[in-house]
Amino acid sequence: xxxxxxxxxxxxxxxxRLTNFVISLIDFLLVIRFFFKLFGANAAAPFTxxxxxxxxxxxxxxxxxxxxxxxxxxxxIEWSILVAxxxxxIIGYLIGELLAIFIDRPEITKEVVIDDALDEMDA
Numbered sequence: 001x002x003x004x005x006x007x008x009x010x011x012x013x014x015x016x017r018l019t020n021f022v023i024s025l026i027d028f029l030l031v032i033r034f035f036f037k038l039f040g041a042n043a044a045a046p047f048t049x050x051x052x053x054x055x056x057x058x059x060x061x062x063x064x065x066x067x068x069x070x071x072x073x074x075x076x077i078e079w080s081i082l083v084a085x086x087x088x089x090i091i092g093y094l095i096g097e098l099l100a101i102f103i104d105r106p107e108i109t110k111e112v113v114i115d116d117a118l119d120e121m122d123a
Contacts, residue, residue, distance in 0.1 A: 015099050023092030027085050029055050034081040040074035059084050 033055045041048045059080055066079035 015103060016096060019092060019095050019099065023088055023095075026058060026088050030058065030081055030085045030088070034078065034085075037068075037076045037078050037081070038071075040071075040076070058088070062087065 029051065033051055036048055036051065043049060043052060062080040062084045065083055068079065069077040071077065
């Protein structure tokens with residue numbers, strides 16, 4: 001007799017997955033912005049302008065913490081971006097921990113027993 005185990009998507013995982021997705025997306029956009037600024041990307045390019053405009057809201061609370069460093073090749077090291085990435089990652093972790101306190105995440109596994117007669121048919 002053969003036993004197979006299958007795991008299914010649990011609805012109570014949705015808040016965890018959604019939180020991880022949103023925080024990962026924010027961090028990803030901020031990392032791209034950091035490297036665009038570092039390498040002096042053209043701010044007039046449509047994608048770069050969209051990225052800078054969209055992430056400026058995320059950076060607002062961190063703007064005055066550190067002064068940006070201007071590089072000789074035209075790039076800029078914006079320390080506030082790195083602080084924002086760290087802060088949003090910590091916030092995402094804390095939200096996940098709070099969700100774990102309030103939402104029970106049972107492990108759902110279903111066992112399926114396959115009859116030996118099926119095994120003999122395969123042979």
